Amino acid sequence: MTADVDHILGQADWLRTDGIQAVFAAIEQEGDQARVVGGAVRNTLLGHPVPDVDIATTAPPETVMQRARAAGLKPVGTGLDHGTVTVLSGGFPYEVTTLREDVETFGRQARVVFGRDWTRDAERRDFTLNALYVDRFGHLHDPLGGLEDCLARRVRFIGAPDRRIQEDYLRILRFFRIYAAYGQGDMDAEGLGACLRQRDGLRHLSAERIGHEMRRLLRAPLAGPALRMMNDCGLWEIATGGLARIEDYSALRGLEPFALEVTDPELGLVVLGGFVREDLERICDRFRLSNAERSRMRTAWAALKRLRQAKDLPDAPALVYEFGRQGAIDGLLAFWAGLRGQRRAEDGPQEALLSRLRQVPVPEFPLKGADLIATGHKPGPALGDLLKQLEAKWRESGFSMNKDALIRLADA
Incomplete structure (x- = not known):
């Protein structure tokens, strides 16, 4: 199966472009590695469109900036504190993020350090089907065994679901949204139970984050079943009031x-x-x-x-x-x-x-105030009232009366 997966990924249009290969070539120097991670890998394996491509790397963000610039690419420090650099190559933006490890967790305020360990980076992500990496040649790297879940369209939290959710309560909504977009069969019972237990955490999220996630959920193919389960768990009422x-x-x-x-x-x-x-x-x-x-x-x-x-x-x-x-x-x-x-x-x-x-x-209502003024009607509130009356008559006629007929009616 791994050979088949590597073949599918290696033939992906987005991986064969000169633009992304130029990004790989720029970053992968002096022993550093770079791999595409998350949605692009998942969507390719499931036959979904790939709207954007994220890259993970062992290189620190400042090094990514320097190497991209030296290669003639355009780096933009869109999230340097979080290790993210957007590299423009071949007319396409690639978000390049340095591998990270959570040292201490305070909700969204987790203290993060950059690292070089692919497994530790995978462990801090949300769902197993999102912790899949592919190198520039199309070879899959699956440090947590998420491939089986991905191909089965099974949405499971990485590690202990309650802990994953406590790191960021938006993951409750993401659990339902990812299921609605890619899931199949029953929702994961362990993850669903954690969402139910942690649901009050939704009250601490900003309106913008909740609204953004809910709009994405509503576009998904299985939004109906996902929302039904959200409603049964009391999550819809918390999210919308x-x-x-x-x-x-x-x-x-x-x-x-x-x-x-x-x-x-x-x-x-x-x-x-x-x-x-x-x-x-x-x-x-x-x-x-x-x-x-x-x-x-x-x-x-x-x-x-x-x-x-x-x-x-x-x-x-x-x-x-x-x-x-x-x-x-x-x-x-x-x-x-x-x-x-x-x-x-x-x-x-x-x-x-x-x-x-x-x-x-x-x-389109064919009559304007200027048409009536031209026939001797005076400007003012009375003219506005007359126009409204004539518009009502025009609508009653099934929109069939023309301008001349309406003027005649106004002058009658």
Whole structure:
């Protein structure tokens, strides 16, 4: 099996580039070694895309900087205190981190020293499937026996799970997120028990760190089962301060054949936590979401509310005009998920409306205040009121009235 694994890794596109080989050549001098570690190795073995490549090395960060610069590469000291240098090579950034050992642990304030022992470096990482290294030739180095877990898609903490979590309580959320992204079968019972025992540690994490990890979890293929287990363990309430619509969210992910938007965190959070508008605002504040993320969630919620209150599904042009194309689609998907979650969905009408929402042009009100002023109407509040009345008539007409018809109506 090792030969097969070495062949897969040796043929990986990211390992065969001139850029990464130049980084290896620059660092590996005077007995120092460098190996790719973690996500790139794991993802390659599991057939997932590799978005970035991290490199571990025995060379100290200052030496990495000097050697990279001497080789004509561009080093940036992005995290020198933690031993990390970003090396730009071939137009791609590589995070190069010196091997480390934890000497004393105080949560995230662990005192770290640089080292040369690959096993000690592996022991301070989170999960066995992330403690895999590959050298420049594609040879796997597996100091903790994580290959078997990786190929079995089994997410296990390295060493004692409670201790790993106490080093950084974000690892509770990472346990669920990594499972949601790569896991298979039942979650590791020992790790799950540790997450349950240590769950109050989540209260000490910053909103930004929790929000970042939760958004990544919501994009993962097994987010539904992972969130269900989080909710059963009381972790969702600690992370968000509220309850979760797990059945609705599971139904939302079931709509993926119809719409890839169901993996978007903003929509997922609306479905999970959107009991009332105040719930959304709490989640937005708690996760420190961006203005763009907040805006999308608020629009989706407004469209969802509109659909819940309607006796029949509205026409597509009316929805896209009121909420925009994205907002209308988000609202429909959230509404559809709610119906499915309550076991009373007939997919036909929702699927037909979704298709129309993707294709229908967004109506544009053809009349402006200047058009009315040109026909003798005076500027002022009365003109604004008249425009609103005419817009309402235009919408009632199914957006069919043109500018001339609206002017005639204004002058009548």
